[in-house]
Amino acid sequence: MKISWRFPSLLVIAACLLSHNDVGAQQLIAYLSQHGLHGEITFRQVNTTTVEIRAKLETTLQYPDQVWSWSVRKFPIDYNDIDPESRCSLEKLGAQVVSFDEDLDYLVLPGNETATWYRDMTLIGEKGIWGKSLVLTEANSHARICSTITTIQMSVEHMAEARFNTPIAGSVHFRWLAPSDGVGGDTLIFSDLYHIQVQPSNDNPSKPMTHHSWKIYVTDIFKNDHHRTEDNCNFLQLVFDPQGYGENKGIGDLDARLGKISVAKNALQSPQRAIYRDDKFLLLPSDLSIPHRTLYLVLFDDQHPDNFLACTQIRHVEPLTYKTFLKSGGIKGEITFTQRSRFDPTFLNFTLESAGKQGRLVNRKFAEDVSAFRIHSLPPVPHRKGLTSYCESSGNLYNPRDLERHVIPPPGFGTQDQYPIGDLSGKLQSRNKDYYHNYLLPGASSELSGLYWDTFLPLQGLHSIAHRGMVIFTYNRTNAANITEAPWSCATITHYQRNGLYQKPMFTAQVLFRYPIVGRVLFRQPAEEPWQDTTVIFEYLIHADGSTQNNTFDHRWAIHSNAPGKDFYDWQNRCLSTGGIFNPHKVQWGNRSVDDYCKPRLPAMCRVGALDTRVGTLKIAGRKQNAESLSRLMFTDTNLPLSGRHSILGKSLVVYDDFGPKARGERLACSVIIGHFRRKVVAKDWYANGDELTVNGRLEITQQSEYDISNIEVQLKGLNENSGYHIHMTPVEANLEFPCEATTLYGHWNPFNVNVKSSPPPQQGTTDQYEMGDLSGKFGTLDGFTQYEGVYNDTNLPLFGYNSVIGRSVVIHKKRRNARWACSTLERGYSPSEAREIRAIASFHHPTGYAYGYVKMTQLIHIDGSQSETVIEVKLRHPGKNDRNMTYNHNWQIYVNPVGVDAAVKPTVTRCVAGGYVWNPYYTQLADPLNRDLYEQECGPDNPLRCYVGDVGARLGTINLGVERVVLTDSNFPLEGPVGAIGRSVVIFGPDHSSERFACANIEPDHNVFKYVNLQKPPRFVVAQFLEELRSVMGIPEWMLDVDARKTKELHGGACIQMIIHFKGPIAHRLELDMSRLIAAGRLEAPSLFIPGYVNTKRKATISYRTCGVRDPNEKRTKSFSGSFYNNSSSESLPKLFLIAIFILLNLY
Known part of the structure; x- marks a missing residue:
């Protein structure tokens, strides 16, 4: 079994963090990297009343002397907010609950970089600090640093979310500590709720909130209630009470223990955050994932307390894991990004190493040359793979805060708030010294290796790095007087499941614009998880009707409720058939415009389809030379479902032009949103190349989209002294006696013209160093195996685009003389229901x-x-x-x-x-x-x-x-x-780019009908000759009728031959009928295929072949038919004659 897994990154991080601490006690940590101060402050419960506080801090050269007031505030940090001033504002962090200034004095640096303090307090419980924020305020400048106080052990803390959509919006987060090592658990509940419809007394400042009873309900295990819509909550009947405590005493009776929950009437005018502690609310993750039982959070109407106002499912929040694979120039590895929740920082794990036996030499050379690790704003363009411009297509350094280059410190000399989000080298170089690293040139290189944390690297929300491009740069020292940087390798950051081993199943939708602009838009979201973030990639938008060649800017865009009709190309009232902006949650504010309330920080206040207000406007290029730099954009939206009841699939994407002709209207273009499904190819129908066929099994390749890596699964049995296996250029021609030869399948699929002589030995290089189709070179040969199984991933084996391997073939070679032994076509794999x-x-x-x-x-x-x-x-x-x-x-x-x-x-x-x-x-x-x-x-x-x-x-x-x-x-x-x-025609023009029409043929359906045929075998019978005669009489070319050479076999001791004949082309059914008539009658009056304007006067109309019955014809020729009752034939008939006589006599009587 050839399967190689990397150790799950989450466990690596947890193990590394725990190596510095005593696991037996409660431990919390705050990660700090702002305003010239970088490091960690840990809290450890020494006994029931005392906490040890330990600092591991560093100052920067820019801010060497610092004096900080430090305290704990009510709410955790929202790391989705990338503005350091905004995320640390006192309005967002709430009231102060603990101050360390009086007991421990101010935090003065230098002097307290590695200090330890003791204080009477508890970490969890009613007066605990877990789940709250540590806030440092500079004594002179009043600058703030903030961090969530969270657990070191990732496994002991859990998160669940109840997200509402209508008629209220926002989330209620349940964050709980599981009991462990004799320590009790705890639960914090954060609410952030607001109305999305106009409320009575909406403008009364004295009543900014409505107050509601709230409970947790559970669906009936004997009913399929968990499939019902959240738009109607009346199917919920049971309050969650697994212990059976009774009315108003169960776990689900939140209002009985915590009081009513508040909902802001206008989230733009009043804060809506609240926090509750509930030590009775202890769940396990399994409580939220048991089949046929679902937990719902229900809010009751404030005016009619017995009526449900809104309900939503409580879902377990899994940590987010993203990965990027880098395989280039003999160095391969991966970078893993993990974020437990939006209230936690992001952890990174870098594992880059040489792929070959010269590992240390190659690794050292890489460490000397590497200059920077950066995240760019866009994923690399997939069809540029293999070109020098591939990494350049990833846009610029991801810098949504628009930090100017001259204010950015050198790598490792500032804190993380001073660098662009995508500048990983700047934020991480020389940091996290106490964590595991595997540097080859410690302190003398720009390499990143091992574990790091980053407080300004969100994996979710508006500024997420998900699906952007990861680029590694190296120094270009060709000119010693002017050393520059150049992209060395790049890849897309893609979503993985929590264990980091498997890709997250993603659903991708696409929009194709064709008039009057052309372009392509992709929407990506985890499959069947409409509450997750959606990534929107505008690949390009170009004016295409010839009316303008100018670039245009600030185009609004929205998703509308209906698919477009034929008015998408009307010059007047264009795209009116798409209806209004998609608004399934009925966001409305009375006489006020909904756009007045729609803000990027509160996406649920917007109509689902109102995207330009949430994420920004579009640009359209006048010419394709400007398309990539101008119109290629990427957005992340938190309220754009691709599945579920409110999916945008089947709706339309409308691009507006506010400066166009008035007669046309404001709508410039529209197109329907359709699925863009994963690709899968399978090689399983094997053909022998003249030898006996013993191999069976399959080779399967899947790819979710062109932005994802390809996954390869190999399962082969019946191997016999084999070695290489490769993808070749063309599909197998099944009618050939030697279908795998170079005269029909040609060489390896090698669109990038890789010089095979420069490729490393098998498994000693990275995928870019081998021909694209050289699977045994990339992943290892079949030497010594009679049965082989392997699972691999490949960054350079596309199932999308011009270099796709769909429709090509796989050839297995013998070890001796590299002879071609067996082959199979790579055919699409799909379910008929899909x-x-x-x-x-x-x-x-x-x-x-x-x-x-x-x-x-x-x-x-x-x-x-x-x-x-x-x-x-x-x-x-x-x-x-x-x-x-x-x-x-x-x-x-x-x-x-x-x-x-x-x-x-x-x-x-x-x-x-x-x-x-x-x-x-x-x-x-x-x-x-x-x-x-x-x-x-x-x-x-x-x-x-x-x-x-x-x-x-x-x-x-x-x-x-x-x-x-x-x-x-x-x-x-x-x-x-x-x-x-x-129904149309293909026209081929003359050679050498001639414009004269040369040849043509109609495009018609290509059917495939097969039929078993048993023929009497005359002496010196040759299958190829029989087929040629058959085609000649029927008047058809060879590709419309052929035989599966693998299934041809002799019957009755060689007297008959059985074949499977395939009839192909537009008249395949007629060919099958005509051949049956021809074999039965020996004659066919007219050719099967009508050719306009042509009659073959020399056509032969008869053949001499006859069908073979179920009895052996040789046996028939040796029988005696004299009619004697004493021969074998008569004696076999005697019992039947007696039975007939008895039957007649019985009828007479």
Whole structure:
């Protein structure tokens, strides 16, 4: 078993933290890094009344002398707030509950960097400090430092959240300590609730709050109540009372113990935070995850106390874990980010090391060269992978506070509030010295290794680093007089499950704009968790109708309630069919505009669809050269569900233009929000390459989106002296006797042209050092295995985009002479309940045509109607069995109409003329259709939506005739639906970029029907010859009828032969019927395939092959049919004759 897991990062962090402390006592910690003071203050309960307070602090050169007043305040820190002044404001932290100034004096530095104090107090309980905030106030400047006082052991503290959406919004957080080591538990409840609808006396300042009874209800275990909507709470009947204490005494009777809960009438005018302590409320995480039982927090109406006002499910809050994998230049590793809750800082774990045997040398070289670890504002562009511009596409250093470069201290010389959020080197270098690190050049390098914490690195909220780009820089010393930095490696920061081993299942939605702007938008959120953050990635937005080439700014955008109709391209009243802004929670403020109440810090006060107010406006590029730098943006929103009852799927995204023509209206463009589903390919249908087939099992690759790594699972049995296994360029041709040879599958898939001679030995390098398809090089060979299992991840094996491996093949090699032994096509894996695959073919088979072969297309159509990319296989040559001519650089396009007899006429002026013109269903460049120069500059592989849908060659490149098969992937090639290519035609133009029409064929459905056939086997029977005769009589090309060579076998001692014949193409069902008639009658009057304008006068209409019955024909020829009662045949019939006679006699009587 070849499975290698890293130790879970959370356990590593916990173990490291505990190594400095006595585990047997309660211990709390506050992490500080602001205003020139960095370090930790720990609190340890020595006995029932005394607490030891220990400081490990450092000052910076900028602030060497410091005097701090220190105290504990009521509320914890919200680390989602990245403004150090705002997060530490007294309004947010609440009243002071403990002051250390009188007992312990002011905290004076230098002098108290490693001081220890003792104070009479308790850490938990009614007067405890757990879950509150430690606040330091500078005596002179009154600057503040603040930190949540939290536990060191992550396993003893738990968090749950009840988030309300309507008619009130906000959250109630339950934070509890589990009892351990004889120490009792404790629970703190934080509420932050406010109304989202106008209330009576809303403007009365003397009554800023409403007060409500509140209880925890549990669903009936015998009913499916937990599936019901939270919009109607009447299905809840039972107050949570597992101990059976009775009315108003159960755990769920919160109001009986704590009093009523307050809800702000207007969150913009009055604070809404409150805190409660409840030592009776002790839950286990299992209480919130038991199937068929769900806990709900219910608020009652303040005017009608017996009526429910709102309810919501209480959900266990799991720590957030994000990872990024970096594999480049022989160094591989990962960086793990973990945040327990929004009230805790983020922990980081860096593990980078050499992949090969020369580890120490490579690691040392890396440590010498590395200059910085930074998080950039955008994830790298996936289709740039393998190019030098890949890391450059990640935007700039993530700096949402817009800190100016000249005020940022050198790395390690400031505190974390002084650096941009993404400047990890600045914040972490030379810090956390007491934690585990594995430096190669301690103090002499910019390397980061081991464990760190960061108080300005949120994994959630508006300024989350989730899904952004992690970039490592190295020094460029080519010019000693001018040493610069250059990106060395980069990757996307993606979501993982709590244990850090598996990727978090994500759901991705997308929007494709096609008129009058083109662009793509992705929405990403954990699957079936609509309460989680949603990441919105605008990949690009470009004006495409030709009306303007100028960049435009400050475009509002929103999600509207309906999918767009055909008015998306109207010049007047555009996109009105989308309805109003999506507002499922009924946010309304009477006569006041809802936009007056909508603020980024209170997203629930906004309508769900009102995104520009929450996260910002858009920019649209006039030309593609500016698209990436101008229009590529990323946002994080906390109130944008992709699943559940209020999902935005099926709604529309509308982009506004406040400066456009009045007749058109304010809506510039709109498009529907559809699913963008994960990709999966499987190689499991194996073909032998002339030897006996013994291998079985599968190779499976999955990828959630183009921004995620690919996961590979290998399970193979029946191996026999094998070694390498690789992905090759084309799919397996099942009808060949040797289907795995280089003449059909060619070499390894290697789109980046990696020099195989420079690749390290197997498993000794990183994935970028091998050919993309060299799986055994990346992960290890099959040497010595008869059964092999392995699980891997690969940052360089895409299932999306132009370099996708879908539709290619896997070849297993023998160790001896590296001979090809078995192969299988990588086919899409999907459930019929989720999607269906459609296949189409453009068959070039006209006998007097100018190209011979086919263009096959496959696409997945998901249940919501969304479409995958189209995989295209091209196999074309010049007509004639012996024609070996090769021509290059043929452009090709889809035309609007089918072709007929004109496909084979000699004059190129009239050839393929019935096809009409290039297919452009989305009116690309409608305002300036004759500006060919503009079109050719803007349309291309890097801007596929800017091309006419039919302009395939502009997106994928030209094709060649008489050369190798190729497999291509197109993101803008729909096969069916209102806009579908089936029923149109493919037109191939002349060689060397000629504009003359050269050959054409219609795009038709490609069916696959198979039939078992048993034939009498004449002497010297050859399958290939039989198939050729069959095709000749039926008048069809070889790709419409072939046989599965693996299933061909002899019957009745060689007298018969059994085959599985596959009928393919648009008339596959007719071919199956015609062949049955032909075999039965020996004759077929007319060819099965009608070819316009062509009649084959020399066609043979008969064949001499006959079907074989279930009895052995050799046995029939040796029987005697003399009619004697004494031969075998007659004696076998005697019992039947007696039975017939008895039956007749019985009927007579």
